[in-house]
Amino acid sequence: MNKKILVLLSMLLFFVQYLPAQKEGFIFNNQSDNIEVNTLASSRVNIVCSNENIYKFRIVPDEGIKKVHFRIIAPKTNIVIYDNAKEGYTLEKTLNMQNSLVVMVEIKLVATEDDLEDEDFVSNGWVALLIEHKLK
Amino acid sequence: MNKFKLLLFASFFPIFLHSCSDKKRQNDLDNEKYAEEKSRIIYRIPSPIEIFNLLQNAQLDFHEQVLNPLGNWENYNSLKSQALNMGIYSADLAYTAAYEQYQESLLYFNLIRKLGNKIGIGNVFSDEMAARVQNNLNNADSLSTISGAYYKGMIDYLTENRKTTELALIYTGGWVEALYILCNTIDTLGTNDQLMKELADQSLVAQNLEALLLLDTNVIEIRNAYTELSPLFDVFNEVEMLSSEEIQVATVGDEIVVKGGSVYSFDKAKCGNLKLLVNQIRSTWILK
Numbered sequence: 001m002n003k004k005i006l007v008l009l010s011m012l013l014f015f016v017q018y019l020p021a022q023k024e025g026f027i028f029n030n031q032s033d034n035i036e037v038n039t040l041a042s043s044r045v046n047i048v049c050s051n052e053n054i055y056k057f058r059i060v061p062d063e064g065i066k067k068v069h070f071r072i073i074a075p076k077t078n079i080v081i082y083d084n085a086k087e088g089y090t091l092e093k094t095l096n097m098q099n100s101l102v103v104m105v106e107i108k109l110v111a112t113e114d115d116l117e118d119e120d121f122v123s124n125g126w127v128a129l130l131i132e133h134k135l136k
Numbered sequence: 137m138n139k140f141k142l143l144l145f146a147s148f149f150p151i152f153l154h155s156c157s158d159k160k161r162q163n164d165l166d167n168e169k170y171a172e173e174k175s176r177i178i179y180r181i182p183s184p185i186e187i188f189n190l191l192q193n194a195q196l197d198f199h200e201q202v203l204n205p206l207g208n209w210e211n212y213n214s215l216k217s218q219a220l221n222m223g224i225y226s227a228d229l230a231y232t233a234a235y236e237q238y239q240e241s242l243l244y245f246n247l248i249r250k251l252g253n254k255i256g257i258g259n260v261f262s263d264e265m266a267a268r269v270q271n272n273l274n275n276a277d278s279l280s281t282i283s284g285a286y287y288k289g290m291i292d293y294l295t296e297n298r299k300t301t302e303l304a305l306i307y308t309g310g311w312v313e314a315l316y317i318l319c320n321t322i323d324t325l326g327t328n329d330q331l332m333k334e335l336a337d338q339s340l341v342a343q344n345l346e347a348l349l350l351l352d353t354n355v356i357e358i359r360n361a362y363t364e365l366s367p368l369f370d371v372f373n374e375v376e377m378l379s380s381e382e383i384q385v386a387t388v389g390d391e392i393v394v395k396g397g398s399v400y401s402f403d404k405a406k407c408g409n410l411k412l413l414v415n416q417i418r419s420t421w422i423l424k
Contacts, residue, residue: 030183030288033295045178046347048340050186052193054391074397079383082392094390099397100337101383102344104177135189 026056026132038124039111044104051100053133059091062125067110075104179348181307181341183287184227184314188234190334198235199321203228204422206247216357218255219302220421223309226287231317233283241279245269260289301355304348308361316418319411336400342372368413375400
């Protein structure tokens, strides 16, 4: 585990949590996490979301990581609630749920064949999954 | 190739092959381990603070008698009791901070520092953080923020240092204490439909916690905690489903709106059963 990267990500997470979120009334949610990611397999995190809140999911990638594919899935039914590949790999989404729900956030790094041949391409690393919420 | 070289080659070739095969087997094992590790799902549990928001929204009063007495901490000598009660005291801290009980917050924070040292996670509680608590005793927002930051720091530390047993037990203790406080401070438990629905929503947390504990039942502390919690999981598994519709997703502006899913509730009898079980489990855990 690269502790330096983890410390940097944690610091980033700490600073990021109070700035834009507070403007919109969002507060930091403790289900946020630092997640190891790569191009081979998806990392998956199960989050409990209450219908009392609106949630903002944000991916903050480690320096050098190009594209992150993230999806939000209802794990019981496998219904895809959000897929950022359909929105140009945007790294932020807000969710408003009618009923409380467990969602699975699935994260993977994106690599083209050209990327994989590029010596400087970062094929694994860490991302911060930053979750914020505010009462409806 | 002369005879000697041939003999030498013939002698070492099987060793070479064996070594290659060992290396391949090791690589296969590494790949399998890697795939297994990657296929694991991380289960996150909301912090107790979120449950206490429900109490605040319902404008319920603070009840000091529901807190785990400070003096109990000296009884906790096993890893299981220390970690479970770390979660319990952390929930108590969040409860006192949410209700602006400044002196109690300070007492519980100091106690958590001491217990943290016993578990080997004393690094999380820096002198700087203690000073921040002391300096913000009259500021409810800051105290809640610090309480949240300390909880996050503890979870991050345990995650990064792969202390999965302590993490699972702290999550467990924190959730049970939050449920205990919820069940024992609502006078209208069993009659307030909205609170019963919100209590029933805890079945989603129960699902995540059960899945998290099941990942490590080879660890005796986790297996024992899981066994003790099983009746509680059963109650949540039998939660009444008021309605269930297929999930529908719509985009409204920048927001994804998720409609459908399931609506859960408890009836009065199940609420009573839940309270009884939570009280039993929690009273066992805080005594040893």
